[in-house]
Amino acid sequence: MDTRKRTILQAVTEDYISSAEPVGSRTLAKKYHWGISPATIRNEMADLEEGGFLEQPHTSSGRIPSDKGYRFYVDELMAKVPVGHKVLERIRFTYQSRIRELEWFIHQTAKLVSDITGYPSIVLAPSWEEGIFSSLRFVEVDENNALLIIRTADGFAQNRTVSVPQELSLVQLNALAQDFSRQFAGISMRDLQNYILDPLFTSLFENAALRQTVLEWLLSEGPDDERMTVAGPLTILNYPEFKDINKVRRVLGFFEQDRAVEQMIQAHPADGVIALIGSEMSVDDIQDCSVVTASYQVGHKVVGRVMVVGPRRMQYAYVMKVLEVVSDELSQALKWA
């Protein structure tokens, strides 16, 4: 691929990204003063098409990049863009809160990213099931109710207000909780669920009602089917490729399926910021989309991801840069643990 082809491919891609219209040779010749005629550009574009980097929607409209073309653009051609000062400030400010709740950070991150990029964003929270159980305890709320606090080894906590069986006092309850914590600390939440049928578990919680409470809690919060937060789903409607109701339905439907998202992520386990372009993704519902995803860490361990979903002609450079910054800041912010 010689320099001129690269230049043309880059021009086609960037033009198409900003206009959503197939790019013709004449347009390019007029816009960029390369000193070559439309005919020459046509020849080059024909070569690029032969090489699989460009496609024609119809026999004689302009060209648009193929997935391979976008891939080449992202990997080789794309210029790095800086993140504006104001945006940077805004990101930093978001993570300065005194609030120490995982869920809150996840929500804020999703909103922030969608707002900055103008695309829908998804944040995948750390898997609760994979979290390591650390301790369990009850705090009195009133006569009948208590706050159940479960902590993981990572320093995250989940809490839930539950009603307490009449016949148990808070003191008894916490004695049980301490036993329980000692017994099961270090085990993953997923395994903990399996222990529910273990004799050890049932012997600790002889009280059936209480056992049911703990069980219900583990099951209701446990399964990772609410790991996902979506922000700005409707921004997808701003892009002309989604004027067809069925495409919209599929993409918005995807945003409601935690499983599909997890599946997609698991198929591309790379760390750092990566772009997944159209057909590179296994999930049918978003074949018309591209996804940029960035991992974030808690203590050197990748625990979740921040993602942006957009049309294939996404502003890759900008989005990737934003996600790089955001995921770093988020990782920093979660270091409280």
Added chain:
Amino acid sequence: MDTRKRTILQAVTEDYISSAEPVGSRTLAKKYHWGISPATIRNEMADLEEGGFLEQPHTSSGRIPSDKGYRFYVDELMAKVPVGHKVLERIRFTYQSRIRELEWFIHQTAKLVSDITGYPSIVLAPSWEEGIFSSLRFVEVDENNALLIIRTADGFAQNRTVSVPQELSLVQLNALAQDFSRQFAGISMRDLQNYILDPLFTSLFENAALRQTVLEWLLSEGPDDERMTVAGPLTILNYPEFKDINKVRRVLGFFEQDRAVEQMIQAHPADGVIALIGSEMSVDDIQDCSVVTASYQVGHKVVGRVMVVGPRRMQYAYVMKVLEVVSDELSQALKWA
């Protein structure tokens, strides 16, 4: 309005509700064996159109009910339908949980209603701002973090994990919290926010960092812009009247605007189960919709609403019955306070 006109209006309405196709005289004559000919039906329909109960989309298609027609149908013609046994069981089961969290109930209710009816549903939680402050306290989580629990006079609690200024011990913190609670119990959350600038408040919290924490908490949870939970928004796409992308955008956009929903509700403050049909609503974005809304109570006081949004040709009878049952059960369930 004589009996025959009523019968015809009812038939047109119910046919249109289930088919989404304008109903013609011939169709009616064939389907119902009233012993009158299409021509007679036509005459009657012409009268009904003159009376404003029916309309013709185009000069010569069948008729569809006007908003006035739906109104008459809902108020006078509609037959009561029972809720199936299985559905009833499911509703009851949902509210038997030991979990005692308002937010959880709100979410479950929204999901439940959307699932049962097949329409999008919105649940409006009790206004936090209007809630009466009762007490404030801190529970230790670890060295640096504490759980801040705020309770209202209704017995509801919100909690949030926050980082604690180094220089304050938990004991000091809770001493302050107790002073604070004594001082401000009985004041609405909204007023509490205004007190933030009050000398009394600032004197209690001489520690600036702490004051900021409390303030941040009140502001972040306080404004009622997350009162609303939506479930099943995409079910609206199943109805053929929403095959136009712009209608979809408006309706789905409405679901993201807490303010618009509150505004709509405030314009129709009636208790119990009511239907709002198309143009009866003040909000432009949902002129193509009807809304059925039911209020729920905590201790004889209406605190929130369960709503179903659907096309104008909604299954009014069924939806209204479902909401009646659900809002009753929800009110019962919230009596723990």
Added chain:
DNA sequence: ATTAGCACTCTCAATCTGAGAGTGCTAACA
């Protein structure tokens, strides 16, 4: 009061048309 008959209106899908945009190819040129 009801009904049969019929002309009329309107929608919808299919077909056709011309303008416009852009291409591929060929032959000429540097």
Added chain:
DNA sequence: TGTTAGCACTCTCAGATTGAGAGTGCTAAT
């Protein structure tokens, strides 16, 4: 050998036309 001008060709898109189908309103007969 690479580049370019010219031209025929292809395809889309919007607008106009057409015929079938559905349903009506009106009139005259029952």
